[in-house]
Amino acid sequence: MPHIAIIGSGFAALTTARDLRRRGVGADITVISPRDELHYLPSSIWIPAGLRRAKALRLPLARFFARHRVRFLKASVTGLVARARQITTDTGETIAADHVVIASGGRFLKKLPGIEHAIIPCEGIAAAEAMTARLAALDGGTIAIGMATNPNEPGAIRGGPMFEYAFILDRLLRREGRRDRFRMVFFSPSARPGQRLGEKAVDAILAEMKRRGIETHLGHKMVRIEPDRVVTEGGEVAADLILFQPGMTGPEWLAATDLPLSPGGMVRADAFCRVEGCEGLWVAGDAGSYPGPEWLPKQAHQADLQARAVAANIAGALKGRPPAKAFTAELVCIMDSLDRGMLVFRRGRINLTLPALRPLHWLKRAFEHHYLRAYR
Incomplete structure (x- = not known):
């Protein structure tokens, strides 16, 4: 056998x-x-x-x-x-x-000095719980949210969740009536983070950040992370909570x-x-x-x-045949903001971006239910 x-x-x-x-x-x-x-x-x-x-x-x-x-x-x-x-x-x-x-x-690259001072959200469910506890303990301050890639493999990045966390935390703090006590800053070595989603998507993301009052610190190489700040070659971002998604290997x-x-x-x-x-x-x-x-x-x-x-x-x-099935290159992403979602789709020459819509939030939740049926 x-x-x-x-x-x-x-x-x-x-x-x-x-x-x-x-x-x-x-x-x-x-x-x-x-x-x-x-x-x-x-x-x-x-x-x-x-x-x-x-x-x-x-x-x-x-x-x-x-x-x-x-x-x-x-x-x-x-x-x-x-x-x-x-x-x-x-x-x-x-x-x-x-x-x-x-x-x-x-696995996530952890060579950046002081990276232990940041929470890496996609590292696991425990990271999301740690972030929740830290946020609940803050009465105000600055939340720094950022991402980077593997310099030896630029495609080794998972940036979508960081955009989601920025939008979701903004919406959550507004619901709780304490957004005015928090400064939010999105940072990245890239001047236009999220380019793998397409230029229109990047434009939409940056416009949404501006609309929500989320500041940006972009295009500066990272130097280190300290307990209360992110240090880059273009300046520092003082922060009470740092969420950072490094590149992958x-x-x-x-x-x-x-x-x-x-x-x-x-x-x-x-x-x-x-x-x-x-x-x-x-x-x-x-x-x-x-x-x-x-x-x-x-x-x-x-x-x-x-x-x-x-x-x-x-x-x-197993039947003696050579490989014949090539994988499909396809990007499907619904960037959630707690009550709405922005859809980005790429396949071949198609690059579609839909603005944040309420039905897309519910579509993301429905997909979760459908996907997990096989494992429940």
């Missing part, structure tokens, strides 16, 4: 497992991850406003694994021998497989492998999500570096599309 090993338990990993079974693949599947829960991070933006609680966004996966006949190994990967398709783990167990899917996600264990890595530290893949030069090795989601348009996003939707391509190509390989 063929064996497929999937590293990770996030969007790309679970979509790969589900799509393999949908395609009738009867092979043994092992999922390796230190976490047997799906953390639905897209909705963690609503934790500060009480629209979601952390418990509701942590979904146990035991039933999902049983339903799809998946063996789960609770472990952290420590290494991978590409030629042998052999995975080592911190439990001491070694897993060998006919196909290995790297879907472990990326690959999992730490990749450095000890013989896998081909991009300049930014991610696994190099082709259009079929096949690891370059490595038979039977695949990558989907944030851990990979892929060919495609310069705006190719790092987001859950793109990870799902890559995972579907991986599942299709593995299913074909």
